[in-house]
Amino acid sequence: MKLTLPPSRTTYFILLALSIFIVAVAIYLQETYGLDPCPLCVIQRVVFLIAGLVCLCAATQNPHQTGQKAYAYILLVVAIIGLLVAGRQLWIQYMPHEAAVSCGAGIGYLFQNLSTGEALKIIFQGTGECQTTGPRFAFLTITEWSFILFLFYAIVAVLQIKRARKPKWQ
Secondary structure, eight states, rough: OOOOOOHHHHHHHHHHHHHHHHHHHHHHHHHHHOOOHHHHHHHHHHHHHHHHHHHHHHHHHHHHOOHHHHHHEEEEEEEEHHHHHHHHOOOOOHOOOGGGGOOHHHHHHHHSSHHHHHEEEEEEEHHHHOOOOOOOOTTHHHHHHHHHHHHHHHHHHHHHHHHHHTTTTT
16 A cells, blocks of 8 residues: 655645644643643643744745755654653653652743753653643543654655655656
8 A cells, every 4th residue: 555645735734734733732731621731741842833833834935856855854853852752751651650750840940040951851851740641532641642643743754755755757
């Protein structure tokens, strides 16, 4: 079975819409149900916004072969960063409770009072907030959905790279 994507511009607009939808749902859940995001969740939101920005640029510019490859590689890097952040949060959520980390300072406090490197180190060590899984949607936690969506972005980016490598005459 051959997997085909819609035209590049359409693909990027779909990914842009998905990015906006994901962040909007996260904000809705936060505001409506009081699901305050942990620092890793905030970083994942930012990564989704960056992916959306890359897709917006790619869709509006609609470049030729070299530009399409460049945008696809950038999107792939962003998706891999998202996979790493979501994967780290999943690892924290599924570690034994005996090894659980204690609650820490909020993300705003960390970046205001520590250097960026120190703040990121503390964030990726995880806090007690990062260990809570929250509600499940279709049997998966929000973090698991985030991981799957970043994986989807990575797969689409790889397919876009392959498409950009094909000569126009084939």
